[in-house]
Amino acid sequence: MVFYLIGLGLGTVEDITVKGQKIIKQCDKVFLESYTSILSSGLSPDALEKFYDRKILPADREMVESASEEILEGAKEKDVALLVVGDPFGATTHSDIYLRAVQMGIPVKVIHNASIMNAIGCTGLQLYNFGETVSFCFWTDTCKPISYFEKILLNLERGQHTLCLLDIKTNEINIEELMRGRMKRNPPQYMTASEAAHQMMVAIDLLNERNSQKLLTPETMVVAIARLGWDDQKIVYCQINELVDIDMGPPLHSVIIPSPSCHPMEIEMLNLFRYKKE
Amino acid sequence: MVFYLIGLGLGTVEDITVKGQKIIKQCDKVFLESYTSILSSGLSPDALEKFYDRKILPADREMVESASEEILEGAKEKDVALLVVGDPFGATTHSDIYLRAVQMGIPVKVIHNASIMNAIGCTGLQLYNFGETVSFCFWTDTCKPISYFEKILLNLERGQHTLCLLDIKTNEINIEELMRGRMKRNPPQYMTASEAAHQMMVAIDLLNERNSQKLLTPETMVVAIARLGWDDQKIVYCQINELVDIDMGPPLHSVIIPSPSCHPMEIEMLNLFRYKKE
Numbered sequence: 001m002v003f004y005l006i007g008l009g010l011g012t013v014e015d016i017t018v019k020g021q022k023i024i025k026q027c028d029k030v031f032l033e034s035y036t037s038i039l040s041s042g043l044s045p046d047a048l049e050k051f052y053d054r055k056i057l058p059a060d061r062e063m064v065e066s067a068s069e070e071i072l073e074g075a076k077e078k079d080v081a082l083l084v085v086g087d088p089f090g091a092t093t094h095s096d097i098y099l100r101a102v103q104m105g106i107p108v109k110v111i112h113n114a115s116i117m118n119a120i121g122c123t124g125l126q127l128y129n130f131g132e133t134v135s136f137c138f139w140t141d142t143c144k145p146i147s148y149f150e151k152i153l154l155n156l157e158r159g160q161h162t163l164c165l166l167d168i169k170t171n172e173i174n175i176e177e178l179m180r181g182r183m184k185r186n187p188p189q190y191m192t193a194s195e196a197a198h199q200m201m202v203a204i205d206l207l208n209e210r211n212s213q214k215l216l217t218p219e220t221m222v223v224a225i226a227r228l229g230w231d232d233q234k235i236v237y238c239q240i241n242e243l244v245d246i247d248m249g250p251p252l253h254s255v256i257i258p259s260p261s262c263h264p265m266e267i268e269m270l271n272l273f274r275y276k277k278e
Numbered sequence: 279m280v281f282y283l284i285g286l287g288l289g290t291v292e293d294i295t296v297k298g299q300k301i302i303k304q305c306d307k308v309f310l311e312s313y314t315s316i317l318s319s320g321l322s323p324d325a326l327e328k329f330y331d332r333k334i335l336p337a338d339r340e341m342v343e344s345a346s347e348e349i350l351e352g353a354k355e356k357d358v359a360l361l362v363v364g365d366p367f368g369a370t371t372h373s374d375i376y377l378r379a380v381q382m383g384i385p386v387k388v389i390h391n392a393s394i395m396n397a398i399g400c401t402g403l404q405l406y407n408f409g410e411t412v413s414f415c416f417w418t419d420t421c422k423p424i425s426y427f428e429k430i431l432l433n434l435e436r437g438q439h440t441l442c443l444l445d446i447k448t449n450e451i452n453i454e455e456l457m458r459g460r461m462k463r464n465p466p467q468y469m470t471a472s473e474a475a476h477q478m479m480v481a482i483d484l485l486n487e488r489n490s491q492k493l494l495t496p497e498t499m500v501v502a503i504a505r506l507g508w509d510d511q512k513i514v515y516c517q518i519n520e521l522v523d524i525d526m527g528p529p530l531h532s533v534i535i536p537s538p539s540c541h542p543m544e545i546e547m548l549n550l551f552r553y554k555k556e
Contacts, residue, residue, distance in 0.1 A: 131409055
């Protein structure tokens with residue numbers, strides 16, 4: 001009948017919209033996408049099942065990306081919902097499953113919610129003035145890409161802020177175990193703001209030439225954000241070389257590199273979060 | 279006690295989050311900001327009063343921008359909420375009233391929701407790939423600024439999409455009436471996507487030189503969006519010269535200029551909205 005893509009928002013089960021809540025109650029099957037973002041204890045399958053007093057089915061990456069028959073076949077006959085942390089078209093779009101549903105002749109409805117892409121406005125930085133978003137990925141012994149810094153420098157040149165999304169690895173197969181013939185998943189890994197700051201310090205050294213205007217230095221002020229939208233959300237405004245040693249607590253973390261040409265009111269807001277050494 | 283900034287989302291009273299709804303019920307005073315965006319019939323003060331079965335107080339631009347005593351004084355003793363269409367830190371930040379509350383020693387809590395800045399993801403265009411947002415303003419006989427096209431061209435050069443927010447004029451004083459000693463307000467004015475397309479056509483002519491790479495032409499494909507998040511939301515993907523004559527219906531309208539280097543899946547999503555002449 002209808003395939004609903006429903007945003008859960010960022011924090012707990014109560015961050016769903018009233019409309020979304022109603023739809024979940026009336027749907028025949030409800031899936032929970034369990035890989036694109038962290039499911040906080042407030043948004044765990046258990047918490048959701050308790051809140052709705054109904055079965056919530058897990059949907060892993062494979063199921064969602066292949067727009068699985070299991071999810072969409074049911075939607076031919078009855079209402080089916082896929083729940084997504086944040087907004088269904090936030091940091092991860094769900095275009096593939098949306099398009100597949102349309103091809104199958106199933107009407108799709110999107111229930112929007114807050115996502116990291118707009119909730120970062122609570123730092124006081126104008127969403128208007130953000131340039132392209134970049135993604136930091138985990139460095140390995142052999143691969144330490146710094147190509148995303150090109151984009152950060154371009155944003156800075158244009159007087160724009162940069163949101164840096166930090167790498168998440170969930171449900172990854174353990175290669176060493178696999179080579180021994182055992183199928184094991186690695187525990188989930190979330191890049192910390194401190195790790196991102198470490199990458200930036202290395203990149204600043206390497207970029208010396210391209211970074212001739214010194215747009216990025218170890219003293220550049222950045223914003224670290226942890227658990228955005230949760231009750232224990234933490235925002236810290238500090239230098240990159242300070243952030244290296246700051247523990248922001250449990251995931252998810254993000255970092256913003258504000259433009260040096262911030263509006264005075266943006267600066268005033270950021271100063272509320274100024275890091276003070278204990 | 280606590281000053282709450284609560285996002286209402288985009289469509290109707292049911293787009294509030296469950297958490298937001300609970301807080302509104304327990305607050306001593308609830309104000310509704312009534313100028314930064316359109317209050318749809320679904321989000322009119324009447325609809326809200328009916329939904330919550332309580333008095334909702336209007337807050338005009340002056341009250342909110344001056345972080346009025348009326349709003350914050352009450353928050354010293356009891357819980358007060360200011361309701362905002364979209365997200366409190368979406369297209370319009372509420373940094374001024376936030377800072378004023380902090381200065382007065384009043385704790386502030388933000389309840390996030392969807393805003394135009396992330397809900398445009400439903401076009402299938404990746405929020406990642408948006409450059410700086412621009413604002414189109416109404417042209418007058420004597421003033422026809424096209425400076426924002428500079429930013430659009432820069433975004434296009436970098437392969438980024440541009441969200442264009444279109445001008446809104448509400449509660450404007452009628453100057454002619456004022457000169458006759460009468461205080462009258464003009465009816466609200468909302469720029470249509472068609473008017474924005476008309477501005478683009480004029481600008482493309484004027485920009486010929488700077489636009490030497492022909493990044494913008496009358497045939498450039500753009501996305502017009504009307505009433506985002508409402509039940510009768512409309513999305514049209516068409517050429518600029520087509521949009522001039524397309525009626526998108528009641529406000530609010532926005533326009534996106536997608537990068538020509540769209541991802542194939544972005545194109546596939548956009549093609550769902552391809553304009554067909556009747």
